[in-house]
Amino acid sequence: MLRSLDIRDMLIIDRLELSLQPGLNVLTGETGAGKSILLDSLGFVLGWRGRAELVRDGAEQGEVTAEFDLTPDHPAREVLAEAGLPVDDTLILRRVNARDGRKTAWVNDRRASGEVLRALSDTLVELHGQNDDRGLLNPGGHRKLLDAFGDLDDDVARCRAAWRDLQGARRALREAEDVAAALAEEEDFLRHAVRELTDLAPEAGEDASLDSRRRMMQGAEKIREDVTRAYTALGSEGAEGLLRDASRWLDKAAEKAEGALDAAMAALERAMVELGEAEEGVAQALDVLEYDANELERVEERLFAIRALARKHAVLPDDLAALTETLSAKLSALDGGAEELLALRAEVADAEEVYDSAADALGAARAEAAEELDAAMAKELAPLKLERAVFATEITEADAGPDGRDTVAFTIATNPGAPSGPLNKIASGGELSRFLLALKVCLTSGVDGLTLIFDEIDRGVGGATADAVGRRLADLSGGSQVLVVTHSPQVAARGAHHWRVEKRVEDGATLSTVVPLDAAERVDEVARMLSGDKITDAARAAARTLLEI
Numbered sequence: 001m002l003r004s005l006d007i008r009d010m011l012i013i014d015r016l017e018l019s020l021q022p023g024l025n026v027l028t029g030e031t032g033a034g035k036s037i038l039l040d041s042l043g044f045v046l047g048w049r050g051r052a053e054l055v056r057d058g059a060e061q062g063e064v065t066a067e068f069d070l071t072p073d074h075p076a077r078e079v080l081a082e083a084g085l086p087v088d089d090t091l092i093l094r095r096v097n098a099r100d101g102r103k104t105a106w107v108n109d110r111r112a113s114g115e116v117l118r119a120l121s122d123t124l125v126e127l128h129g130q131n132d133d134r135g136l137l138n139p140g141g142h143r144k145l146l147d148a149f150g151d152l153d154d155d156v157a158r159c160r161a162a163w164r165d166l167q168g169a170r171r172a173l174r175e176a177e178d179v180a181a182a183l184a185e186e187e188d189f190l191r192h193a194v195r196e197l198t199d200l201a202p203e204a205g206e207d208a209s210l211d212s213r214r215r216m217m218q219g220a221e222k223i224r225e226d227v228t229r230a231y232t233a234l235g236s237e238g239a240e241g242l243l244r245d246a247s248r249w250l251d252k253a254a255e256k257a258e259g260a261l262d263a264a265m266a267a268l269e270r271a272m273v274e275l276g277e278a279e280e281g282v283a284q285a286l287d288v289l290e291y292d293a294n295e296l297e298r299v300e301e302r303l304f305a306i307r308a309l310a311r312k313h314a315v316l317p318d319d320l321a322a323l324t325e326t327l328s329a330k331l332s333a334l335d336g337g338a339e340e341l342l343a344l345r346a347e348v349a350d351a352e353e354v355y356d357s358a359a360d361a362l363g364a365a366r367a368e369a370a371e372e373l374d375a376a377m378a379k380e381l382a383p384l385k386l387e388r389a390v391f392a393t394e395i396t397e398a399d400a401g402p403d404g405r406d407t408v409a410f411t412i413a414t415n416p417g418a419p420s421g422p423l424n425k426i427a428s429g430g431e432l433s434r435f436l437l438a439l440k441v442c443l444t445s446g447v448d449g450l451t452l453i454f455d456e457i458d459r460g461v462g463g464a465t466a467d468a469v470g471r472r473l474a475d476l477s478g479g480s481q482v483l484v485v486t487h488s489p490q491v492a493a494r495g496a497h498h499w500r501v502e503k504r505v506e507d508g509a510t511l512s513t514v515v516p517l518d519a520a521e522r523v524d525e526v527a528r529m530l531s532g533d534k535i536t537d538a539a540r541a542a543a544r545t546l547l548e549i
Contacts, residue, residue, distance in 0.1 A: 001481045002125065002451045003067045003090075007041045009059035010097075012512045018499065024477035026495030027485045027514070028525055035485045035501045037512060039127070039455055042066065045095045046125060047105070047117025054097050057509070065094045068124055068451075075123040080107070083116045091124075093117065127453045128436055136410075136436050137423055143366075143408035146393060149443050150369025155362045156403060162358040163402040166351040173344040180341060190331045193313070197324040202306050207317035210303040217296040227285055234279045243272050355400070362404040366395055370408075373442060380438035384472065385465040386431065389414050391438075410439065433457040437469060441476050450480040458488040470494035489529035493546035498522050522547060 005018040018038070029035055044054060045064040055062040068091040070076055080087045086108040095105040095117070105112050107120070128136065136145070147156055232238055247268055254261045310317040370393035377391040390413045398407040412435060413420040423435055437457055444450060458469045470491040476482055477496070486492055498517045503510060517525055523543045524535055531539035 001069045002042075002483070003069050004065075005038070005042060005045075005067075006063075006065040007038070008063045009056040010041050010044070010054050010062040010064060011037045011056060012503070012510050013037055013041070014056060014059075014511050016512075016514055018514050020481065020483065021497045022477075022481050023496035024474050024494060025481070025483045025497045025499070026492050027483065027499050027501055028487070028492050028529060029501030030503070031487075036455070038501070038514070039453065039485065042125070042453075043127075044097065045093050045105075045117070046121035047095075047114045048121065055099050060099050062097045063094065065092065067092050076120050079116070079119045079123060083107075083112065083119075085110050085112060085116070091120070093120070125451045125453060127455065128440060128457060136439055139409045139422065142393075142410050143403065143406065145410075145443055146366060146369055146373065146408050149373050150365060152362065152365050152369065155358075155365050159355070159358040159362045159404050160402045162351070162355040163400075166348070166355045169344070169348045169351040173341070173348050176341055176344050190327055194324070194327050194331050196309065197320065197327065200305060200309060200320075202309070202317065202320040202324075204318045204321050207303065207306055207310075210299055210306070214296065214299050214303055217299065224286065227282055230282055234275060234282060239275060240272075240279065243268065243275065247272070359400065359404045363395070363406050366404075366406055366408065370395055376442040377438055380441055380472070381434075383468045384434040384438055385461075385468060386414075386434055386438070388416060389431070389435075390416065390420065391435070392420055394420075433459060433461065434465070434469060437472050437476075441472055444476065444480065451483070452476065452480055453483045453485075455485050456487065457484070458486050458491050462488065463490075466490035487529065489526045489543065489546060492526055492529060493543070498525065500525050 001022060002020050004020065005016075007013050007016045007018075009015075016038075027035055027038065040054065041064045045066045068076070070089055070091050076091060077087050080091075088108065092108055093105070095103060097103050103114070105114065105117055107116065147153070234240060236244075247265070250261050250265050250268065254265060306317050306320065310320055313320070313323055315323055373393050374391060381387060381389055381391065392411050392413075394409045394411050396407045396409075398405055410423055411420040412423055414431060423432060437454070440452065444452070454473065458466055461469060466488040467490040470488070471494065473482055473484055473491060474494040474496075484491060484495070492498065499514045500517055500521070501512060501514050503512050505511070515521075523540055526543035526546055527535045527539035530542050
């Protein structure tokens with residue numbers, strides 16, 4: 001609920017503090033007094049797009065502050081939380097318009113964007129007037145309004161969930177079909193490549209191993225010749241024989257050398273051990289260097305085959321094994337793709353069946369809600385002197401979507417037998433006001449906590465019709481806060497709270513203000529609305545009669 005509105009230096013308002021109440025709040029005043037400026041200022045702090053020049057002449061900036069009370073389950077709380085703004089039972093919006101056109105906004109003392117203000121305004125205030133295209137006159141929103149009237153949130157949620165599942169199943173099928181088509185185009189290549197790679201069966205690290213073996217075998221003949229010579233030099237006919245002879249000769253001499261040869265003989269023994277190890281190592285090398293010319297040919301053939309295949313596929317030789325796995329997986333996917341596509345098509349068919357069921361159920365629920373809304377409107381139109389008019393909720397088939405397959409449009413025929421059409425195309429100004437009021441009464445039945453603003457919605461009507469409009473506004477304010485800008489005394493008399501907008505001239509400047517009226521002042525204001533500038537006793541008597549009804 002809108003608790004207060006504080007306006008400073010906006011258009012012809014220098015400073016105005018307006019405290020609003022639950023129920024029906026009425027704003028009256030002469031034409032040009034500034035009633036529309038209040039709505040412009042409220043729209044400004046709510047982020048609505050309106051006049052470009054709002055700052056009062058002579059002021060550096062204009063400022064509007066609006067304070068709202070939020071119920072525990074008010075949807076504005078969700079908007080605040082999503083925007084990372086403080087959430088409390090009181091919501092304070094403040095917006096400043098500098099002389100140079102810059103606009104700055106705060107929400108609960110935190111800087112906020114115009115986008116956040118507009119998101120909050122959608123949950124806080126509804127504005128209705130003869131030129132209203134934000135809600136009731138916009139056919140794009142009629143389906144949502146019908147769903148709200150019929151309490152179809154659960155049906156809509158089921159339809160949206162079914163649509164998401166259907167879209168997901170269709171997307172998965174399209175992706176699988178694209179993959180299958182791409183694989184089919186390279187099927188010949190895949191089969192040949194996998195067969196070629198599988199036959200060769202290259203292993204990681206095999207290229208380096210084969211290359212080393214090949215180089216060793218290629219140089220083995222020359223190496224073996226030198227190694228053989230070394231082996232002969234180390235053997236019994238070479239160093240080994242000489243060392244044994246030396247050892248034998250020293251043994252004979254040691255007996256008479258009185259220990260002088262002990263160290264030398266120990267060193268010679270160690271040398272013979274080292275010589276034996278060297279001879280054994282050389283023998284092992286000779287075994288390794290022993291090769292078959294056919295083996296060299298086989299090694300070279302495999303090495304060249306691996307490198308040729310690597311060049312063919314533009315990969316390193318060590319990556320051929322991984323490439324084999326990758327291409328084999330693609331080939332398996334191609335071979336198993338038909339079964340996968342069948343399964344995915346079955347999932348799409350199942351999802352379509354679920355969606356069709358949900359959309360049909362939602363369409364049936366909408367048709368039922370449309371009948372109820374049409375019946376409720378018929379009851380509301382009669383007291384508003386529109387008993388000959390026919391309101392109809394037309395539902396036509398549309399392309400399938402998350403909200404079903406229905407297009408909803410509110411239409412009217414002002415007289416029996418007359419063609420029906422959109423609200424804003426068929427009704428006259430006065431009729432349109434009453435249609436909008438009746439529709440709003442029906443759509444908000446049982447909904448509490450709304451702040452509704454009606455801008456001269458009673459224009460073009462008077463007498464009993466204006467009285468009927470006032471009664472409906474009073475009924476509508478039972479569970480909500482209603483703010484009405486009106487020129488109708490019948491409507492003004494129904495207000496629970498009454499303010500008069502006045503214009504004055506100070507120091508050559510025209511200023512506007514809002515004055516709360518007590519009981520006596522209300523009588524004079526309603527009398528002025530009845531008789532004009534000159535308030536007569538008869539007008540006051542008529543005003544008292546209206547106010548006592």
